[in-house]
Each structure stands twice: as C-alpha cells, then as structure tokens.
Amino acid sequence: MRQTSDLHVVETRPLLAPATVLSQLPTTPAITALVADTRDRIRAILKARDHRLLVVVGPCSIHDVNAAYDYGQKLQALREELADSLEIVMRVYFEKPRTSVGWKGLINDPHLDDSYDINTGLQLARKLLLDLAELGMPAATELLDPIIPQYIADLVAWTAIGARTTESQTHRQMASGLSMPVGFKNGTDGHLDSAINAMLAAKQTHHFLGINAQGLASIVTTTGNPDSHLVLRGGKDGPNYSSDHIEMAATLLQHKGLPQRIMVDCSHANADKDHNKQVAVLQNIAGQLQRGNRHILGVMVESHLVAGHQAIPADLRQLTYGQSITDACVDFPTTVEMLQDLAQAVRNQALVVR
Ligand SMILES: O=C[C@H](O)[C@H](O)COP(=O)(O)O
Numbered sequence: 326m327r328q329t330s331d332l333h334v335v336e337t338r339p340l341l342a343p344a345t346v347l348s349q350l351p352t353t354p355a356i357t358a359l360v361a362d363t364r365d366r367i368r369a370i371l372k373a374r375d376h377r378l379l380v381v382v383g384p385c386s387i388h389d390v391n392a393a394y395d396y397g398q399k400l401q402a403l404r405e406e407l408a409d410s411l412e413i414v415m416r417v418y419f420e421k422p423r424t425s426v427g428w429k430g431l432i433n434d435p436h437l438d439d440s441y442d443i444n445t446g447l448q449l450a451r452k453l454l455l456d457l458a459e460l461g462m463p464a465a466t467e468l469l470d471p472i473i474p475q476y477i478a479d480l481v482a483w484t485a486i487g488a489r490t491t492e493s494q495t496h497r498q499m500a501s502g503l504s505m506p507v508g509f510k511n512g513t514d515g516h517l518d519s520a521i522n523a524m525l526a527a528k529q530t531h532h533f534l535g536i537n538a539q540g541l542a543s544i545v546t547t548t549g550n551p552d553s554h555l556v557l558r559g560g561k562d563g564p565n566y567s568s569d570h571i572e573m574a575a576t577l578l579q580h581k582g583l584p585q586r587i588m589v590d591c592s593h594a595n596a597d598k599d600h601n602k603q604v605a606v607l608q609n610i611a612g613q614l615q616r617g618n619r620h621i622l623g624v625m626v627e628s629h630l631v632a633g634h635q636a637i638p639a640d641l642r643q644l645t646y647g648q649s650i651t652d653a654c655v656d657f658p659t660t661v662e663m664l665q666d667l668a669q670a671v672r673n674q675a676l677v678v679r
Pocket residue numbers: 385421422423424425426427593651652
C-alpha cells in the first residue's frame with residue numbers, strides 16, 4: 326500500500342499542557358489586578374472616555390529575556406513619569422510572522438539554534454511576562470499560533486493581529502475569544518478592508534477548534550470581542566498615517582458602524598522599515614493631536630536598548646546585548662525623547678479640545 330499521510334512530517338513531539346505551564350509559573354492577585362486594570366484603562370481610551378494616548382512600545386521581538394527585563398525596568402520609570410498623558414504598555418513579542426522565512430520568535434526557537442525547544446520557549450515567555458508584571462509593567466503582544474493564548478494570554482493587556490494574518494479566519498475567530506482589546510493591522514498591501522472585516526468578524530460569536538487547559542483538542546465557542554480597533558501600519562504604496570489617511574480610515578469605520586478610533590504604528594511600512602523615520606512619524610502624530618485630532622487612540626513604536634538591528638551570528642556570544650534580531654529599533658534615549666514630546670502634545674491637545 327502506498328503511504329498517503331505524513332509524507333512531509335519528520336516527527337511530532339509532546340507539548341506541555343497549558344495547565345502544567347500555568348501551575349509551574351502561576352500568576353498572583355497583584356499581577357492579575359495589573360492586567361485587568363490595564364485592559365480597563367485601554368478600553369476607556371478606546372471609547373475616548375480617557376483622554377490619554379495608548380503607547381505600545383518596545384523591541385520588535387524578544388530574543389534575550391535579560392535584555393527585555395532591563396528594557397522593562399527603564400520603561401517602567403518612563404511609564405510612571407508620563408502617566409498623566411500616556412498609557413505605556415511594553416511590546417513583548419514572542420511570535421514573528423515572516424514575509425518568507427526567518428527566525429520565528431522566542432517561543433518557536435528560544436535558543437536561536439534551530440533546536441525548536443518550544444516547551445522551554447513557552448515557559449520563558451510566561452516567566453518574562455510575570456517578571457515584567459511584578460515590576461508593574463503591563464505587556465502587549467502579537468498572537469500568531471492560535472494555541473499559544475492558552476499559555477500566556479492571562480498576562481497580556483493588549484494584543485495585535487498582524488498585517489499578514491488579519492485576513493485569516495483562524496485569527497479572527499481567535500480574537501473573538503480573547504479577553505483583552507485587540508488591534509488589527511491593515512494588510513501589507515495597505516488596504517484597510519481586511520482589518521475592518523476582521524473587526525466585524527471578531528465581534529461575533531464563533532465555534533472553532535482549539536485546545537483546553539489540559540491540552541485536549543476541543544471545540545471552542547466564543548462570545549465575540551467588543552474591544553477591537555484598527556492599526557495603520559502603512560503598505561506597499563507607502564505610509565498611511567497622514568491626517569488625510571486617518572480621516573479616510575475614520576470614515577470607513579463609521580460606514581461600518583465601528584468606533585472611529587485608530588492606532589498608528591510608527592514603524593513597518595509607515596517608516597519604510599527605517600527605524601530613524603519613526604521619530605518623524607511620531608512628530609507628525611503629535612502635530613495632529615495638537616490640532617485637535619480625536620481619532621488617534623494610540624501609537625506603536627519599535628524600540629530597544631541599542632539602535633538598529635543585527636543578524637543572528639553563528640557564534641551567539643557575538644550578539645550585541647539589547648539590539649533587535651528582527652526589525653531595526655530606535656534606542657532607549659531616543660525613545661525617552663520621543664515619548665516626552667508625545668506626552669506634551671497630549672497635554673496640549675487636552676487644552677485645544679476642552
Ligand atoms: O515586525 C516584524 C517584521 O516586520 C515581520 O515579522 C516581517 O519580517 P520579515 O519581512 O523580516 O520576514
């Protein structure tokens with residue numbers, strides 16, 4: 326008999342059950358309160374009941390949990406300093422969607438050596454989220470593999486569905502069951518329809534396949550997630566953060582009966598993948614806020630301890646500490662200046678719209 330299945334499967338290895346990882350690395354009442362309260366504050370910003378701006382800022386991806394923790398400590402000080410104007414949440418991205426191929430993030434390959442020790446990746450990710458939360462630093466992430474929320478989502482305050490997966494039914498279904506606000510990026514082609522359709526789909530109840538806390542394949546039924554919004558990240562034809570782009574996006578949202586509240590990603594195609602251009606994008610957004618724009622709910626910035634990015638070296642000892650191994654980032658001193666200026670713009674906006 327000819328073989329017709331598993332022709333391209335080399336091996337399947339057991340995955341730890343979510344309940345096992347959660348019991349190894351339990352949350353605490355203080356951490357749960359931080360996550361729940363931050364989600365509430367983000368919802369208030371989404372609904373424009375809080376005049377402040379949501380800021381999702383941090384490394385493009387986490388590859389070194391020590392450097393991420395160092396970054397988190399610095400960011401926590403800035404979060405406290407600017408809390409009157411900004412709700413700062415750290416980008417803690419463990420999963421990377423690739424344009425073609427490349428390292429797919431800490432959960433997939435935590436040792437950066439093609440050993441794909443995913444069980445350790447899940448534990449490291451959860452441990453970092455707990456450590457950051459203990460500092461008082463809430464986390465934002467992108468969710469890519471629909472099984473992974475079971476392991477970390479209880480510690481996440483805000484989630485992105487990325488440009489490459491916003492059109493995917495699987496990700497819209499997953500978003501419909503997530504407990505936190507979700508930002509849908511526009512597609513890499515720059516079109517907004519996939520993100521707007523995703524918001525409409527994620528609001529609805531869905532029935533789909535997933536795993537339960539014991540790791541058993543399950544049929545999941547969701548209520549729908551009422552807290553989603555659009556994230557403008559530019560596209561193949563260039564940036565989409567200008568006031569005209571934002572006005573156009575707000576009109577499209579209004580036609581679909583969706584809240585006209587939008588986040589601007591200062592990186593990716595809005596910065597032509599040049600980390601330095603994020604500064605100009607943020608200045609432009611600050612200008613729009615000071616002119617009274619009420620559609621902008623938040624911004625995203627890719628930032629790390631050290632500017633730029635590096636390729637993964639064959640000898641991992643050659644890695645530069647605190648520098649991205651995926652997209653290039655602005656360094657921390659630049660981040661401080663950028664966010665202090667932004668906070669001032671939010672204060673000025675409050676005077677204009679009062
Ligand atoms: O933010 C990360 C990247 O832009 C995204 O994962 C795509 O990366 P790639 O084009 O280098 O694969």
